[in-house]
Amino acid sequence: MIYDVIVIGGGPAGLAAAIAAKKEGAQVLLIEREGRLGGILKQCIHDGFGLQRFKEKLSGPEYAERFIEEFHSLEIPAKLWTFVTKIRKSDQDFQVWTVSRNGVEMLVSRTLILATGCRERTAKQVSIHGTRPAGVYTAGTAQHFTNLQGVMPARRCVILGSGDIGLIMARRLKLEGADILGVYEVRPEPSGLTRNMIQCLEDFDIPLHLSETVTRIFGDDRLTGVEIAKVDEQMQPVPGTEKRIDCDTLILSVGLIPENEMAESLRVTMDPRTKGPVCDSWAMTDVPGVFSCGNAFHVNDLVDYVSESGELAGTSAARYFRELKGEADRTAENWISVETEGGLAYVVPQKIRKSDLDKKLVFYFRCRRTMGESMLAAISAGKTVFEKKYQAVRPPEMERVVIDLSKADIVGTSLVFQLGEVQA
Structure with a gap:
């Protein structure tokens, strides 16, 4: 069987990605190396999860269970206790070698979602x-x-x-x-x-x-x-x-390090600032058909944003062949690069599809140092097209911002984000 989407990782990002892809009509398989779904949330018995998404204060297992129940209700197949040992890309698909209690198996998928999380230093x-x-x-x-x-x-x-x-x-x-x-x-x-x-x-x-x-x-x-x-x-x-x-x-x-050995084996371009892949506004890396989400993409503070990232990757992977027919045009005239200046450590995604310039897009950023009242600005061809003021920003606290690109009047091939303190 050839799957439309194989999701590697059964934590909050992988679960959200698999659910979103299935809802788009894709044939989905999830691979998880542990014996239970949920990732790190299984051991996070403290509360504080879900405030953004569910407007409730949940424990880690409670948050994970909501996605696990939906995952099973959609009858998405999952291979547990299964390790991915090698991935090879062909012209039209990906060959994924796994090892489990059932031995060695080779699976085939049109797209891959890397939801492999991160590890501790x-x-x-x-x-x-x-x-x-x-x-x-x-x-x-x-x-x-x-x-x-x-x-x-x-x-x-x-x-x-x-x-x-x-x-x-x-x-x-x-x-x-x-x-x-x-x-x-x-x-x-x-x-x-x-x-x-x-x-x-x-x-x-x-x-x-x-x-x-x-x-x-x-x-x-x-x-x-x-x-x-x-x-x-x-x-x-x-x-x-x-x-x-x-x-x-x-x-x-x-500190945490995104788990990206599989991405590197596929020669995905990595961002030295995030330690994760360079991705576009579809959550796709520069290897067509390979998507990244959650803490494998960049380390998040809140699991709510991990799930949001997974949903984007799942939806995009399912639509990839239907809308782009497996092709990704990466010429400069079809892409907007996201650049950073001033007090920003990074902004993701690092690229915007010009086909997304009529949409609202979510961007995440971290600052380099603690600052008081600050202004985030997005600049296109020397013109400020978006601004947002913050009372204070700190490097440990990632910020999320939604920009309506249809109102931003972006021209050229780059969008520059700047962050600086507001002068009294």
Whole structure:
């Protein structure tokens, strides 16, 4: 059987993509390497999910279950406990090799949606020296132990990084009786959402130490302590500021990396700013027929936006052959490139189809640094075609903006986004 769409990944992005593609009439298959659908949401038992989409405060499993129920109601086939080992592109389709309990299988699809999510950085990736004792976990691993396996991973705990998962685990372990000795952040400002700073640290009197980091770990069989040092403006340890903290657990919340090994194997162009693929306003990469969504595209703060991204990819993949007949014209005159200036770290999507210039499009962006009252502007051929004011912007908090391109009067081959503080 030749599928219209194969979705790789059964988390919130993959589920939304598969549902959207099926509703467009496509023959869809979803491949998931775990034994259950839902992705990381299965272990996120805290609430706060769904506020944008459902206007309700849901836990991660509750949010995922709404999509899983719809997925099954549409009778979309899924292969669980199945790993994709190789993908090969031919003129008209993609050959996807998988391995599962049933052995090796080759599947064929006209389009692919990469909804592979992201992974956490490890201790070695942030240059922490020392031995390799038990007790050094990423925040996601500690969350898995605590929430899914019912295993208490820590008694005296240091947390490195103020990312959202680390903040949530600080609160979770505190509730379970662990002594949280402190959250240490190498940057001069927190990396998590403001609501998590308040609800997870301030409400539980957990200390936050900025411009400090872990430089060394101690212990043979089990972690016995960590070395903490202050850092300078270049985030390098300051000699003479080292101190030892005795603890049995170090939890790392030091950033996420989109999982894009499969995209790279297909020679998809990657954006060094997002660590994800360069995509257009259809969520398609520069390899025709390959779409990306969710945290594989760029790391999101809210699962609501992950699902929105998945729906766009699913709808676009299903329409790809029906509307474009498998062809993607990438000549300059048919495309608008999205460029960034000023205080922007990135804007996605990175390209706009000229056929979408009569539509409303959603753009996501992050700023480079914390700014007060700021103005986002979109400029075409030297003319400002869109503006939006923000009371404040912070790098940890991704922003979403909807622009009606039919009213923007875009000309030429580029749309430049600028972000700057409003001058008093």
